[in-house]
Each structure stands twice: as structure tokens, then as C-alpha cells.
Amino acid sequence: MKVVLHRHVLARCVLGACFAAAVSGAYAQQNYPTRPVRLIVPLAPGGPSDILARTMAQKMTEGLKQTVVVDNRTGAGGTIGTDIAAKSPADGYTMLLIGVATLTINASLYPKLPYDTLKDLTPVTILAAAPYMLTVHPSLPVKTAKQLIALAKARPKELNYASGGTGTGPQMAMELVILQTGMSMTHIPYKGTGPALTEMIAGQVQVGMFNMIAALPVVQSGRLRALSVSGARRSSKVPDIPTLAEDGIRGFEDPVGHMIVVPAATPKNIVARLHQEMIKALQSADVKSRLEQEGAEIIGNTPEQAAAIVRTEIEKWAKVIRETGIRAN
Structure with a gap:
């Protein structure tokens, strides 16, 4: 009888712990964020990725009411920082800002990546694209x-x-x-x-x-x-210069600039909150003006649209790498 009783008590304790964890997790999601958020940049400070990351971090800090900290993790063509982001807890406290080209080319350029680009990362949005x-x-x-x-x-x-x-x-x-x-x-x-x-x-x-x-x-x-x-239409900065498509060269129509991704299992409501803050930052007068002055086009698409572009770009660059035999140094 004592053994049976102990088993019942143990079962109740396990169920109670599971319930408490679930409630705690739901509470954390509803009140997200409650601490600083890390924005990994897999390239060195001072470049276009880093400059955009710091601009976005400042604006997102205002919206999230928590500090967004830029963390440069360089090396191996951006794969080291990407791997750190992919293996981080999927709780919304780690993001990765990376060039769409870098993310999608690396998927085929490096034959033994420690992460799966499509399975381990979830796109939030493509921020902006410069042709x-x-x-x-x-x-x-x-x-x-x-x-x-x-x-x-x-x-x-x-x-x-x-x-x-x-x-x-x-x-x-x-x-x-x-x-x-x-x-x-x-x-x-x-x-x-x-x-x-x-x-x-x-x-x-x-x-x-x-x-x-x-x-x-x-x-x-x-x-x-x-x-x-490149691009689906001519740039407003150089309207007299034709697009590659006008010259009969295809494959450059999609906007492929910089994007933000998060670990794949990040809850959808947190992804939605981050997306909301990113769009607000992109539409702010100072960020919008700065990007447009540099010839960049603000994208701010949905996670689903960004994911579709990533899949298309991976297929495109895989073919180029296969046909040219290009390998990472």
C-alpha cells in the first residue's frame, strides 16, 4: 500500500511540476521580453551588416523596452556566428542578422555545416535590400x-x-x-x-x-x-541604368539584402512580436531616410515570404556552386 501511495504522490508531483513549467513558460511568453536580447552579427564590426544591426538594435530597444545588444561573432565566412544562433535557446532572446546571400550560399559552399539552414533557423523578415x-x-x-x-x-x-x-x-x-x-x-x-x-x-x-x-x-x-x-525594377538612385533582367539575365529579381532569423523552435507569438518591432524600426523616419540615401530598398516582408526566398536562393546558389565547382577557401 505504501508503494502504491508513493507512486501516486510521485505522479502528482510530476504532473504538478509539468503544469508549473507550462504556466511559467506561458507567462514568460506573454511578458516577453523581460531581459536584454542578443543580436548576433557573424561578420566584423564596421561593415554593412554591423551598421544595419546597430541601427536596428537602437530602434528595437525603444520598442521592446529591453536593450538589444549587438554581438559580433566572426569567422568561417559567417558560419560560426550562424551556428551560435542556431544552437541558442529558442526563447526569443537570440537573433541573427545576416545577409541573405551569405546565409543561402553557405548552405552549399560549406559541405559540413554544424547546423541545417532550413531546419534550425526561422526567418523573421528581410529588412532591406540594396541591388x-x-x-x-x-x-x-x-x-x-x-x-x-x-x-x-x-x-x-x-x-x-x-x-x-x-x-x-x-x-x-x-x-x-x-x-x-x-x-x-x-x-x-x-x-x-x-x-x-x-x-x-x-x-x-x-x-x-x-x-x-x-x-x-x-x-x-x-x-x-x-x-x-539587380532587382525587379530599376533603382531610383540610378534610374538610367537598366536591370539585369532587361539585359536578358535572369535570377536577380528577388530582394536579397539583410535579414533577421531566430532559432527554429522560437514560439510564433514571439516571432510575431519581433517582426512587429522590426517593421516599426524600418518605418521610422531616420532609419528609412538612411537606408534610402544609401540606395537600399526597405522590404519588411512576412516570415513566410522571407522563408520562401531563402529556399529559392539556396536552390539557386546550390546549382551555381555545383556547376562552377567553387569551394570555400
């Missing part, structure tokens, strides 16, 4: 993408193109252009966009695909010539 800009040195006798394609085909392997590094978004974008058009160029990787632009301005490299935020000032000053931009 890629296909540029050439002014000495190159071309003024359109079609003229560049014709020249590169007539002079195979004679033209070089610069990038900020192997496996970066702009480099992969250029490889996609090459695949689609049949051009033949030699890739010259640099340690960052800055050095790549410097060498291209100096005439050491003839062609480059860059994020428009970085390329726009040197294009406007005449030091480089823009031929095309």
Missing part, C-alpha cells in the same frame, strides 16, 4: 551589359573580374551572370570590397559586381561605369 551593380573600368570600351558579353566572348579569359572574396554574394552573382551568358573571365578575389574597388578604380581589374551601397559613390564620381543593376 548588386555590374560595373566596369571606364577604359573598357563597353557601355551596356550586352557589349560586355560580346567583348568577353571575343576575348576569352583576357578580362578579369574583382570581388571581395571567394564565396561572397557579389562573386557568386558574377558567376551566375557568367554561367547564363557564356562569358569567360578570370576571378581575382580580394580581402573585402574596399580593396577590390580600389584595384578596379586603378585599372588593375576591368569588371566587378558590387553591392550598390559600396559602388554607387565611385560610379557617381565617374571612376567606374555601371552597366546593370
Whole structure:
């Protein structure tokens, strides 16, 4: 009888503990957040990702009434910081701000990732997107993408193109252009966009695909010539420059800028709260003005829309990596 009694008591204790935990969890979700929130950036301070993260952190701190702390976790092309975010508790207190290109290219570029991009992370929104800009040195006798394609085909392997590094978004974008058009160029990787632009301005490299935020000032000053931009429509900053699609080059229509993701099991109501605060931050006058001045387009799409773009981009870059044989350094 005593054993039976003990079993009943034990069962009641277990049920009571489970109930208390459930109530505690529900309370925590309803009152979220109750402590600071970490925003991981998997790249070094000072770059576009870091600058956007600090801008968003400041605005989201105001809305969440809790400090959003930027935490730079660099290394291995962004995979170290991404892994930390993927393995963090799914309680809404860890977010990751990352370039869509970085997230989706790494899914295929690194064959043994310690996380699953689709299973371990949940997109909240794509914040903003700046187009890629296909540029050439002014000495190159071309003024359109079609003229560049014709020249590169007539002079195979004679033209070089610069990038900020192997496996970066702009480099992969250029490889996609090459695949689609049949051009033949030699890739010259640099340690960052800055050095790549410097060498291209100096005439050491003839062609480059860059994020428009970085390329726009040197294009406007005449030091480089823009031929095309990515995106579904022309940029308001350079309305005379056609899109890649107008030049017959497909695969660059979706907005692929920076996004925020959270661990996959994060409760939906917390994801919704974070999404709400992100949209408010993006629509604030100072953030909106700053992004637009840099040539970026505010996106602020739904988690479902962002997830669909991630899946599409992973498939696209997996094909490019497979066909070009590009591997991480």
C-alpha cells in the first residue's frame, strides 16, 4: 500500500511540476521580453551588416523596452556566428542578422555545416535590400551589359573580374551572370570590397559586381561605369541604368539584402512580436531616410515570404556552386 501511495504522490508531483513549467513558460511568453536580447552579427564590426544591426538594435530597444545588444561573432565566412544562433535557446532572446546571400550560399559552399539552414533557423523578415551593380573600368570600351558579353566572348579569359572574396554574394552573382551568358573571365578575389574597388578604380581589374551601397559613390564620381543593376525594377538612385533582367539575365529579381532569423523552435507569438518591432524600426523616419540615401530598398516582408526566398536562393546558389565547382577557401 505504501508503494502504491508513493507512486501516486510521485505522479502528482510530476504532473504538478509539468503544469508549473507550462504556466511559467506561458507567462514568460506573454511578458516577453523581460531581459536584454542578443543580436548576433557573424561578420566584423564596421561593415554593412554591423551598421544595419546597430541601427536596428537602437530602434528595437525603444520598442521592446529591453536593450538589444549587438554581438559580433566572426569567422568561417559567417558560419560560426550562424551556428551560435542556431544552437541558442529558442526563447526569443537570440537573433541573427545576416545577409541573405551569405546565409543561402553557405548552405552549399560549406559541405559540413554544424547546423541545417532550413531546419534550425526561422526567418523573421528581410529588412532591406540594396541591388548588386555590374560595373566596369571606364577604359573598357563597353557601355551596356550586352557589349560586355560580346567583348568577353571575343576575348576569352583576357578580362578579369574583382570581388571581395571567394564565396561572397557579389562573386557568386558574377558567376551566375557568367554561367547564363557564356562569358569567360578570370576571378581575382580580394580581402573585402574596399580593396577590390580600389584595384578596379586603378585599372588593375576591368569588371566587378558590387553591392550598390559600396559602388554607387565611385560610379557617381565617374571612376567606374555601371552597366546593370539587380532587382525587379530599376533603382531610383540610378534610374538610367537598366536591370539585369532587361539585359536578358535572369535570377536577380528577388530582394536579397539583410535579414533577421531566430532559432527554429522560437514560439510564433514571439516571432510575431519581433517582426512587429522590426517593421516599426524600418518605418521610422531616420532609419528609412538612411537606408534610402544609401540606395537600399526597405522590404519588411512576412516570415513566410522571407522563408520562401531563402529556399529559392539556396536552390539557386546550390546549382551555381555545383556547376562552377567553387569551394570555400
